[in-house]
Amino acid sequence: MTSPRTLYDKLWDRRCVKQNEDGTSLIYIDRHIVHEVSSAQAFEGLKAAGRKPWRTSAIIATPDHNVPTTEREKGIDGITDDTSRIQVKTLDDNCNAFEVPQFALKDKRQGIVHVIAPEQGLTLPGMTVVCGDSHTATHGAFAALGVGIGTSEVEHVLATQCLIQRKAKNLRIDVSGQLGRGVTAKDVVLYIISQIGTAAGTGCTIEFTGDAIYSLSMEGRMTLCNMAIEAGARAGLVAYDATTEAYVKDRPLAPKGADWDKAVAMWRKLKSDDGAKFDIDYFFKAEDIRPQVSWGTSPEMVVAVDATVPTVASLPENKSADYQKAMQYMGLEPGQPITSIQLDRVFVGSCTNSRIEDIRAVAEVVKGKHIAPTIKQALVVPGSGLVKQQAEDEGLDKVITAAGFEWRSPGCSMCLAMNADRLYEGEHCASTSNRNFESRQGSGGRTHLVSPAMAAAAAINGHFVDISKEAAL
Numbered sequence: 001m002t003s004p005r006t007l008y009d010k011l012w013d014r015r016c017v018k019q020n021e022d023g024t025s026l027i028y029i030d031r032h033i034v035h036e037v038s039s040a041q042a043f044e045g046l047k048a049a050g051r052k053p054w055r056t057s058a059i060i061a062t063p064d065h066n067v068p069t070t071e072r073e074k075g076i077d078g079i080t081d082d083t084s085r086i087q088v089k090t091l092d093d094n095c096n097a098f099e100v101p102q103f104a105l106k107d108k109r110q111g112i113v114h115v116i117a118p119e120q121g122l123t124l125p126g127m128t129v130v131c132g133d134s135h136t137a138t139h140g141a142f143a144a145l146g147v148g149i150g151t152s153e154v155e156h157v158l159a160t161q162c163l164i165q166r167k168a169k170n171l172r173i174d175v176s177g178q179l180g181r182g183v184t185a186k187d188v189v190l191y192i193i194s195q196i197g198t199a200a201g202t203g204c205t206i207e208f209t210g211d212a213i214y215s216l217s218m219e220g221r222m223t224l225c226n227m228a229i230e231a232g233a234r235a236g237l238v239a240y241d242a243t244t245e246a247y248v249k250d251r252p253l254a255p256k257g258a259d260w261d262k263a264v265a266m267w268r269k270l271k272s273d274d275g276a277k278f279d280i281d282y283f284f285k286a287e288d289i290r291p292q293v294s295w296g297t298s299p300e301m302v303v304a305v306d307a308t309v310p311t312v313a314s315l316p317e318n319k320s321a322d323y324q325k326a327m328q329y330m331g332l333e334p335g336q337p338i339t340s341i342q343l344d345r346v347f348v349g350s351c352t353n354s355r356i357e358d359i360r361a362v363a364e365v366v367k368g369k370h371i372a373p374t375i376k377q378a379l380v381v382p383g384s385g386l387v388k389q390q391a392e393d394e395g396l397d398k399v400i401t402a403a404g405f406e407w408r409s410p411g412c413s414m415c416l417a418m419n420a421d422r423l424y425e426g427e428h429c430a431s432t433s434n435r436n437f438e439s440r441q442g443s444g445g446r447t448h449l450v451s452p453a454m455a456a457a458a459a460i461n462g463h464f465v466d467i468s469k470e471a472a473l
Ligand SMILES: CC(C)[C@H](C(=O)O)[C@@H](O)C(=O)O
Pocket: 037, 038, 065, 132, 133, 134, 135, 148, 416
C-alpha cells in the first residue's frame, strides 16, 4: 500500500521524469506561458544554439507588462516608450519566427498572463504550468502546479519542455469557518501574510485548506494562490472540487466529450489523501479576518481597516527597524488610524484582482456614487480583453465611468508602472495589486494593498472605510 500523499506530492509524482542523485529532479511541463519581459533573452539563446521550441502547442504568449491601457487600436507602433515598444515588438517577432501561438496586442484574448490562461482552459487541473513570472502561483487554484521561473529556465523549457527542480516542503494553511460580510479572498491572503510573514513559505509549496477556502469561487482561489509567492512560497494550491469542475467545463480549450469524462475521473483524485503528512501547519479562523489594508512596504505590513498603523512599542524586536523605515517611507505616524490616510489615486487591476467578479464588486460599491474630489485618478483595468468585453456586456463600464473612474484596456498597468499608468512622488494609492514595495507603482509612490470592494469604497470616500459596515453591501 502506498503511503498517503499530499496534493503537491501527487502533482510532482505525475510529472517527475527523472530523479537526479544531487537531489534535483527533471519535471515535465504541460503549459508554458510567455510574456514580453522575461522571454527575449530566452528566444535569443535558442537562436544562438540553432534550436527550436520543443512543443509549440504547449506554449501561449501574450504581451502584458508594457502595454498601454489607452489607444489600443494604434497597435505596437502606438507605444510611445521605446523600451516598451521594443519589448512588445520583440515578443511578436519571436512568436512569428518560432511559430509560437500568441494572443497579440489587438487580440480580444490578450491580457495578463495569469488571467488569460485560466480563462481559455489553457490551465487545467493536474498540469504543471510555468511562466517567467513570479505570480505563476496563481494557477495552483486549479490543483495545478504553477511555478514562476527565471529567463534561463524559460529557455530550458522552450528547448526541452522540461525543468530541473528541487522538491519543496509541504506547508498547509487551514482557514476554518465562514468569512464575514465584506471579507474576500484578498483579505484572507493579506491577513495570512500579516500573521506568518513574507518568509514563512520559503522552500515550501502551500496548500490552502478549510471550509473558508473551499467556499471561495475560482476567482477568489486565484487571488489567494496568486499571493502565495508574497508569503515566500513558490507555489500555492487548492484541491480540486465541484467549483473547479464547473469553472473549467466548456472553457475553449478544456477537454470535450469522452475526453472530458476521462479527465474528470483523474482530476477528482487531485486532493491530499487523509493522513497525508505536512511538514508545517498553520491554522486560522475565518471569523478573525476583517477587511485588510497594508500600511507599509512589504505584504506582511498589513492590519485590519479599523486598526491603526502599529505603535513602536508593539513592533517585534527583530523587525522594529524595518517597520519604522517603512512608516517613514509611507509618511505615516505610528498609531495613526488607517481610516485617516488620505488617498491620491485608486487602482483596480493586476493578476490578483482584475477578473469579472472583481469588477462586479467595484460596480456594486460605486453605483450611483462619485469618487471624492480629492482623488486625482481612479483606474479600472480589466485583466483581459474578454473580461473587458463581459463587463461591458453587463453594463459595468457605464456604472464605473459614471462614478468618475477611468475604464481602460487590459494589461499589468499600475501594478508595476512599466507603462504610462503610475504614481508620483509621495502619492498614496489604494491598489488591488499584490506588491507594496518602495516605488513599485512609480518612483516615490506609496501603495496600500486592498480588495476591490475596499478600493472602490476608498475612491468614493477619499480615504479607507470599513466595507463590512457599508450600507451598499
Ligand atoms: C516582470 C516580471 C518578471 C515580474 C515577476 O516575476 O513577477 C512582474 O510580473 C512582477 O510582478 O514583479
